Amino acid sequence: MSNEQGDLLVILRHGPHGTSWLREGLDAALVAAAFGRRVTLLFMGEGVTALLPGQGSGPLGQKGTAPTLEMLEMYDIETLLVEAEALARYGLDAGSLMLPVASVGQGRIAELTASHPLVLTF
Amino acid sequence: MRYGILLMxxxxxxxxxxxxxxxxxxxVARGHALEGVFFYHDGVQNAARLAAPPQDEPHLVDAWAELAAEHGVPLQVCIAAALRRGLLDEREAARHGKQGHSVEAPFELTGLxxxxDLGLRCDRLITFAP
Amino acid sequence: MLLHILNRSPATSEVYRQALAAMGPEDRLLLIEDGVQGAMSTLVGHFAEVTGRLYALRDDLEARGLIAHCDTTVAVTDMAGFVTLTEDADRTLSWF
Incomplete structure (x- = not known):
């Protein structure tokens, strides 16, 4: 599932709605993919909450990020990883999230940051 | 080495x-080539040409412009992040029917x-964020 | 070997745990801005697993009056040293 040959690793560490970090991090990932780069997404910490099913729009019609996440496959962003420790902290199961993801432990995260030519943290 | 900076x-x-x-x-002092500074997220506010800090504080907008003038460093501002936050150059101001503009050269509005490109082209990309 | 840059204090933020989780066995960690609080003797224990690979930016320690509180196990570096650290590393990652 994970792709060590990816060009870009985008680490998303914030949830939806509260700040624009998640949306702007996803935008960077989508643009890179649109330019033909192979993108790996890693949801760390609070970022795993971006994948909760049943999200809605926010106050004043704030769009949220779930619709963007649903488009990832269209952009050929298929390597979606989540931090195992964060899943445990929030009491979530990888299989219950809105998209198919692979859970990764601490050692694997270090390998991912080492193997991608470009890593962006949001 | 070729360096790039991402400021958020x-x-x-x-x-x-x-x-x-x-x-x-x-x-730059170490003799490296600084290939660009990219302004994203709230970092786009660095391009606000109307910033008027008190005289006893560093003028960051001017300091970026000086860096560009002295060393030819491109100052690239994410257009989507900038427009949302009210940072428009003359062209975008006209396009959106706004009076006045808030971004000017050497800052340039550009795409993500x-x-x-900067990150993959440079030997090092260093991110500074709040 | 990567250089990780952390600007949050371990006393107020758990972001340091994300940085540590992403560090490989040779990677280095540079504390800047409010992150330099982590170099204080009372807080440096949070970084026990990267002892000998922990750096702190002198300008930010001095500006905060923390230079005298900096633990002896932390390598204090100036801005030129910051650049050197980025030269020595294959890449950098920022944690904020």
Whole structure:
């Protein structure tokens, strides 16, 4: 599932709605993919909450990020990883999230940051 | 070596802009090529041409412009992040029917693709964020 | 070997745990801005697993009056040293 040959690793560490970090991090990932780069997404910490099913729009019609996440496959962003420790902290199961993801432990995260030519943290 | 900087903090709100500027000067002083500074997230506020800080504080907008003038460093501002936050150059102001503009050269509004390009083209990309 | 840059204090933020989780066995960690609080003797224990690979930016320690509180196990570096650290590393990652 994970792709060590990816060009870009985008680490998303914030949830939806509260700040624009998640949306702007996803935008960077989508643009890179649109330019033909192979993108790996890693949801760390609070970022795993971006994948909760049943999200809605926010106050004043704030769009949220779930619709963007649903488009990832269209952009050929298929390597979606989540931090195992964060899943445990929030009491979530990888299989219950809105998209198919692979859970990764601490050692694997270090390998991912080492193997991608470009890593962006949001 | 070829360096790039990604700045995501607003000036006068966090230390990110100061850190990025000091690092930029240190990179140039070491003889490296600074290939660009990309402003994203709240970092786009660094391009606000109307910023008027008190005289006893560093003028960060001017400092970036000086860096560009002295060392030819491109100052690239994410257009999507900028427009949302009211940062428009003359062309965008006209396009959106706005009086006046808030971004001017050497800052240039550009797409996020430039960030990816900068990151993959440079030997090092250093991120400064709030 | 990567250089990780952390600007949050371990006393107020858990972001340092994300940085540590992403560090490989040779990677280095540089504390800048409010992150330099982590170099204080009372807080440096949070970084026990990277002892000998922990750096702190002198300008930010001095500006905060923390230079005298900096633990002896932390390598204090100036801005030129910051650049050197980025030269020595294959890449950098920022944690904020």
């Amino acid at each position: 903090g607003a000036p006068y709100s966090s230390q990110a802009s100061h850190s990025a500027l000091r690092f930029a000067k240190a990179v 693709g430039q960030l990816v």
